[in-house]
Amino acid sequence: MAMSDTATTSPRPKRPFGTFLSLLWADKFAFVAMLFLLVVIFCAIFGPWLMSDAAGSLNLRGRNAPPFQLDLGWAMILGADSLGRPLLPRVIIAAQNTMMVAAGAVVFSMIIGTTLGMIAGYSRGRLGQIIPRLADVIMSFPSLLLAVIVLYMLEPSVSNIIIVLAITRIPVYLRTARAEVLEIRERMFVQAAKVMGASTGRIIFRHILPVVLPTLVTIATLDFAFVMLAESSLSFLGIGIQAPEVTWGLMVAQGRAYLTNAWWLSFWPGLAIILTTLSLNLISHWLRIALDPAQRWRLEMGGRKNG
Amino acid sequence: MADHLLEVQNLSVEFHTAQGTVKAVQDVSWHLDRGETLAILGESGSGKSVSASAVMNLIDMPPGRISQGRILLDGRDLLKMTDEERRRINGKRIAMVFQDPLAHLNPVYTVGWQIAEIMCVHGTAREKARAHALALLERVGMPEPEAALDKYPHQFSGGQRQRLMIAMAVAMKPDILIADEPTTALDVTVQAEVLSLMQELQRETGMGILLITHDLGVVAEIADRVVVMNGGRIVETGDAAEVYRNPQHPYTKKLIGAAPGKGQMPEEMDRDGEPLLSVQMLRKNYGAFQALKGVSFNIMQGETVAVVGESGSGKSTLARAILRLEEPDGGKALYRGRDLVSMDLKELFSLRRDIQMVFQDPTQSLNPRMTVFQLISEAWVIHPQILPKPHWRARVAELLTKVGLHPEMAQRYPHQFSGGQRQRIAIARALAMEPSLIICDEAVSALDVSIQAQVIELLDGLRREFGLSYLFIAHDLPVVRDFADRVIVMKAGQIVEEGAVRQVFEAPREDYTRALLAASLDPDPEVQAARREARRKMETAAA
Numbered sequence: 001m002a003m004s005d006t007a008t009t010s011p012r013p014k015r016p017f018g019t020f021l022s023l024l025w026a027d028k029f030a031f032v033a034m035l036f037l038l039v040v041i042f043c044a045i046f047g048p049w050l051m052s053d054a055a056g057s058l059n060l061r062g063r064n065a066p067p068f069q070l071d072l073g074w075a076m077i078l079g080a081d082s083l084g085r086p087l088l089p090r091v092i093i094a095a096q097n098t099m100m101v102a103a104g105a106v107v108f109s110m111i112i113g114t115t116l117g118m119i120a121g122y123s124r125g126r127l128g129q130i131i132p133r134l135a136d137v138i139m140s141f142p143s144l145l146l147a148v149i150v151l152y153m154l155e156p157s158v159s160n161i162i163i164v165l166a167i168t169r170i171p172v173y174l175r176t177a178r179a180e181v182l183e184i185r186e187r188m189f190v191q192a193a194k195v196m197g198a199s200t201g202r203i204i205f206r207h208i209l210p211v212v213l214p215t216l217v218t219i220a221t222l223d224f225a226f227v228m229l230a231e232s233s234l235s236f237l238g239i240g241i242q243a244p245e246v247t248w249g250l251m252v253a254q255g256r257a258y259l260t261n262a263w264w265l266s267f268w269p270g271l272a273i274i275l276t277t278l279s280l281n282l283i284s285h286w287l288r289i290a291l292d293p294a295q296r297w298r299l300e301m302g303g304r305k306n307g
Numbered sequence: 308m309a310d311h312l313l314e315v316q317n318l319s320v321e322f323h324t325a326q327g328t329v330k331a332v333q334d335v336s337w338h339l340d341r342g343e344t345l346a347i348l349g350e351s352g353s354g355k356s357v358s359a360s361a362v363m364n365l366i367d368m369p370p371g372r373i374s375q376g377r378i379l380l381d382g383r384d385l386l387k388m389t390d391e392e393r394r395r396i397n398g399k400r401i402a403m404v405f406q407d408p409l410a411h412l413n414p415v416y417t418v419g420w421q422i423a424e425i426m427c428v429h430g431t432a433r434e435k436a437r438a439h440a441l442a443l444l445e446r447v448g449m450p451e452p453e454a455a456l457d458k459y460p461h462q463f464s465g466g467q468r469q470r471l472m473i474a475m476a477v478a479m480k481p482d483i484l485i486a487d488e489p490t491t492a493l494d495v496t497v498q499a500e501v502l503s504l505m506q507e508l509q510r511e512t513g514m515g516i517l518l519i520t521h522d523l524g525v526v527a528e529i530a531d532r533v534v535v536m537n538g539g540r541i542v543e544t545g546d547a548a549e550v551y552r553n554p555q556h557p558y559t560k561k562l563i564g565a566a567p568g569k570g571q572m573p574e575e576m577d578r579d580g581e582p583l584l585s586v587q588m589l590r591k592n593y594g595a596f597q598a599l600k601g602v603s604f605n606i607m608q609g610e611t612v613a614v615v616g617e618s619g620s621g622k623s624t625l626a627r628a629i630l631r632l633e634e635p636d637g638g639k640a641l642y643r644g645r646d647l648v649s650m651d652l653k654e655l656f657s658l659r660r661d662i663q664m665v666f667q668d669p670t671q672s673l674n675p676r677m678t679v680f681q682l683i684s685e686a687w688v689i690h691p692q693i694l695p696k697p698h699w700r701a702r703v704a705e706l707l708t709k710v711g712l713h714p715e716m717a718q719r720y721p722h723q724f725s726g727g728q729r730q731r732i733a734i735a736r737a738l739a740m741e742p743s744l745i746i747c748d749e750a751v752s753a754l755d756v757s758i759q760a761q762v763i764e765l766l767d768g769l770r771r772e773f774g775l776s777y778l779f780i781a782h783d784l785p786v787v788r789d790f791a792d793r794v795i796v797m798k799a800g801q802i803v804e805e806g807a808v809r810q811v812f813e814a815p816r817e818d819y820t821r822a823l824l825a826a827s828l829d830p831d832p833e834v835q836a837a838r839r840e841a842r843r844k845m846e847t848a849a850a
Contacts, residue, residue: 293722
């Protein structure tokens with residue numbers, strides 16, 4: 001929202017997208033991370049459509065086939081699982097469910113948590129008292145137990161997993177947003193906006209949210225990994241994703257039994273989780289600098305030393 | 308030259324930043340003798356604190372680097388000592404008092420413990436240290452010193468905290484006391500007390516005081532010699548009175564010329580007719596504490612009314628209650644006959660643009676994530692009827708020019724400006740609303756003297772141009788004397804005196820007003836000496 005305003009009034013009009021790219025290019029780590037994420041997103045969208053046949057085909061001669069051998073075909077390059085299904089296509093198609101669950105849970109919990117947290121932080125009335133207690137209730141419950149109970153009663157499906165995981169992660173955003181708003185609310189520029197007659201909505205979205213957001217985005221990227229692993233523990237218990245659907249977390253869990261003789265079963269999906277999380281972290285770090293006018297020069301001057 | 312207590316010779320300090328190397332001080336030399344007070348006078352960014360930091364080994368290296376020079380304490384070069392040796396000197400032979408005592412006292416320990424700690428660090432037994440701490444608290448004039456030992460820092464007032472800091476500093480009977488803006492955060496009356504305490508201690512122990520300040524008044528009050536700094540260099544040095552009377556360097560002349568409180572006081576204006584704002588018996592309570600106990604006054608069109616008083620007198624609460632940033636508990640505030648207090652939010656919204664506010668600290672009152680253009684044009688986003696969108700750019704440029712900034716600066720962010728420029732942006736933002744009343748809450752207190760003068764001049768010009776009225780809240784009396792038409796003196800939530808500027812300053816009726824005036828510092832050392840005398844007489848008369 002701020003970008004478009006700036007762009008239209010700038011004396012030397014820049015295209016926002018061009019600025020975005022040059023800022024991204026300035027931080028090479030973030031640039032690589034962004035490329036990797038684009039690949040993951042591509043796999044998530046088109047993977048099942050391109051690869052589901054290859055991923056589902058059993059080859060009993062190739063059970064637990066080791067990686068880097070081409071004699072069973074290109075699909076076996078990363079090895080095969082205990083039923084002889086090739087790992088590479090499976091990692092690719094698993095991206096869809098994994099990303100859906102993780103991104104869905106993170107985005108929902110972030111939106112709901114932030115909204116509730118900002119209301120709790122900004123309103124001086126009873127809402128400000130009730131909402132944090134709500135978070136306490138959720139937090140006082142072991143989140144896995146909550147998930148087990150809910151999924152036991154509901155059908156274990158991708159959407160239900162998203163809902164359950166989102167609920168258990170809401171308090172993190174709620175508490176952070178509330179704490180930050182409580183502090184920012186008293187800052188002078190918020191008072192100044194009030195004096196100008198700005199509406200509550202404008203104060204919250206235009207003045208408070210941009211200051212809170214970088215913190216929340218950083219938490220969200222960390223949460224992304226947590227949610228992926230939480231989903232794998234649910235799947236491990238049999239109430240998460242149901243076969244033949246597959247996720248990275250589930251693949252890691254399934255490979256556990258074979259760790260001593262076929263490490264690659266868990267290794268490749270695990271690597272995918274690590275790289276995705278790492279990329280998100282690098283991007284959130286870059287985003288925090290790029291969004292802060294007082295820090296942006298670090299990128300604009302060529303990104304020799306940022307951090 | 309080896310007989311000086313502390314001598315800094317040709318000191319240069321650089322800081323490595325992303326924008327390149329910044330030379331914080333260049334080739335600075337000064338010396339301090341026993342029993343003498345040396346003031347380093349300068350505005351923000353002049354490098355006045357840097358040499359003191361170098362003496363105390365407080366410069367972070369890197370990014371800082373001392374590129375040349377020597378610091379001699381009794382003829383020994385501090386810069387050649389090991390860290391261990393310097394730690395033994397810090398606190399024991401050289402002690403320091405900071406601007407913000409709350410930030411430098413640990414909130415989780417009692418003050419008795421903290422004072423004793425300093426002595427323990429330098430090898431005194433715990434029990435003995437406690438007894439000594441009690442004596443120190445008595446010495447710095449802490450009421451009920453026995454009880455104070457077991458209190459925590461937040462239980463003291465600002466002035467008392469500064470006394471605590473001084474007690475901690477003099478605990479080891481240092482030879483040198485470095486005071487970095489020791490009274491800037493304090494009320495005028497408290498400031499005078501703290502300064503005189505420092506002088507008394509100096510007379511008793513014969514220590515040398517190095518005072519870092521931006522305030523000519525403080526220099527006039529206690530300094531023997533003064534070093535004037537600008538842009539990292541010493542521009543002038545000499546006897547304090549001599550430098551004031553006969554400044555050599557153009558910068559010093561400018562600084563002294565900018566000191567407020569010398570202008571002609573305005574004649575009382577005609578106050579007939581309908582007041583612009585009429586505040587009647589305004590009250591505000593925080594629980595059992597009465598912040599405003601029924602305050603009434605009028606502001607006429609085109610008039611500047613100043614509200615003065617010490618911290619806690621309710622002057623900021625008054626401004627916030629008028630603007631309904633705090634809901635008042637009673638009374639009326641009639642703006643052109645319409646009551647702001649009982650008004651519903653919708654009606655208040657339409658009146659918002661008529662009464663604007665300029666805050667004390669422009670660093671905080673401007674949203675750091677908005678450009679200057681966005682900051683100023685926000686007024687028209689909120690109140691679209693003022694100006695249609697196609698005219699925004701031209702009008703922002705016009706407003707920026709009006710407050711003395713370049714129109715090209717519209718795309719920059721607040722952090723790219725200096726403090727004075729930021730306050731100009733805040734004023735431009737207030738003007739964008741086309742208000743008829745601007746409430747300035749300590750609007751110039753955070754600014755350097757020369758910039759303060761410029762901002763006051765700007766406000767004064769805008770008043771004449773647009774017929775603006777100001778409610779000018781300040782603790783700095785000389786500024787009020789120059790700028791205001793009328794003065795309201797507040798104490799403990801009540802108005803104790805009200806009148807035209809000339810009457811209040813020249814013939815104050817109330818003791819409290821007289822005490823305030825006596826405590827305020829004049830930049831002229833001779834005037835200050837006379838005031839000191841008058842204050843002493845008042846104290847003896849009171850006792």
